[in-house]
Amino acid sequence: MSMIFAKPSMRTRVSFETGFSLLGGHAIYLGPDDIQMGKREETRDAARVLCRYNDIIMARVFGHQDILDLAKFATVPVINGLTDYNHPCQIMADALTIIEHVGRLEGTKVVYVGDGNNIVHSWLLMASVIPFHFVCACPKGFEPDKETVEKARKAGISKIEITNDPKEVVQGADVVYSDVWASMGQKEEAAYRKQAFQGFQVDEFLMKLAGPKAYFMHCLPAERGVEVTEGVIEAPYSIVFPQAENRMHAQNAIMLHALGL
Numbered sequence: 591m592s593m594i595f596a597k598p599s600m601r602t603r604v605s606f607e608t609g610f611s612l613l614g615g616h617a618i619y620l621g622p623d624d625i626q627m628g629k630r631e632e633t634r635d636a637a638r639v640l641c642r643y644n645d646i647i648m649a650r651v652f653g654h655q656d657i658l659d660l661a662k663f664a665t666v667p668v669i670n671g672l673t674d675y676n677h678p679c680q681i682m683a684d685a686l687t688i689i690e691h692v693g694r695l696e697g698t699k700v701v702y703v704g705d706g707n708n709i710v711h712s713w714l715l716m717a718s719v720i721p722f723h724f725v726c727a728c729p730k731g732f733e734p735d736k737e738t739v740e741k742a743r744k745a746g747i748s749k750i751e752i753t754n755d756p757k758e759v760v761q762g763a764d765v766v767y768s769d770v771w772a773s774m775g776q777k778e779e780a781a782y783r784k785q786a787f788q789g790f791q792v793d794e795f796l797m798k799l800a801g802p803k804a805y806f807m808h809c810l811p812a813e814r815g816v817e818v819t820e821g822v823i824e825a826p827y828s829i830v831f832p833q834a835e836n837r838m839h840a841q842n843a844i845m846l847h848a849l850g851l
């Protein structure tokens with residue numbers, strides 16, 4: 591497997607590399623300077639070369655079009671390891687974690703608090719195929735992509751709510767979910783975002799409002815004291831580390847499925 595990383599990673603790289611090795615394969619890491627997709631090499635050329643050496647490609651890229659182009663031009667399966675638009679492997683691991691802790695994903699209430707980013711888009715796409723109650727509480731101006739929200743609503747499978755007040759919607763949550771306020775490629779906006787996201791920190795008060803059955807989840811890496819308090823991420827109801835572990839188990843299943851094994 592070739593693993594193309596245009597962005598930094600710990601979980602995605604190590605879970606894919608270790609997981610593929612456990613399945614009997616060999617993974618090759620290609621960092622940002624190796625291919626320089628779109629600069630040194632066109633994406634469609636990288637796709638057509640790599641598939642002549644490898645049985646599968648995994649890629650973490652900036653623009654979503656890059657993953658679509660890799661999939662279009664490669665003759666082997668291409669797995670999305672995160673784009674600016676979505677992060678499907680993360681949400682597959684999250685679903686597995688919810689099934690392990692709550693007993694099911696169907697019918698649960700998942701309340702995401704923060705930026706309407708690629709994680710939210712993948713949650714919305716999951717809500718298009720599995721019935722549950724998904725709520726995204728984000729500041730005004732940081733809502734998820736309208737078309738993706740519409741697609742999830744049109745699927746008519748799940749209850750979808752987009753709101754600007756986490757306190758109003760958190761009660762009865764099975765999961766309260768958080769992510770960094772400034773993702774990769776937005777670090778220059780970090781100070782501005784910290785201001786804009788005031789009131790969207792997941793703290794002990796919000797978890798109390800959620801109720802006694804609520805678990806806390808975060809895709810990591812986390813900035814303690816920013817989007818989540820130290821007390822919440824270290825609480826017994828925090829399942830962020832089983833969640834991180836499940837990246838590998840979920841991806842192993844994805845790789846076996848993609849390879850038809």
Ligand SMILES: NC(=O)OP(=O)(O)O
Pocket residue numbers: 598599600601602603672680809810811
């Ligand atoms: N959650 C996640 O994708 O982590 P990495 O950026 O470390 O891969």
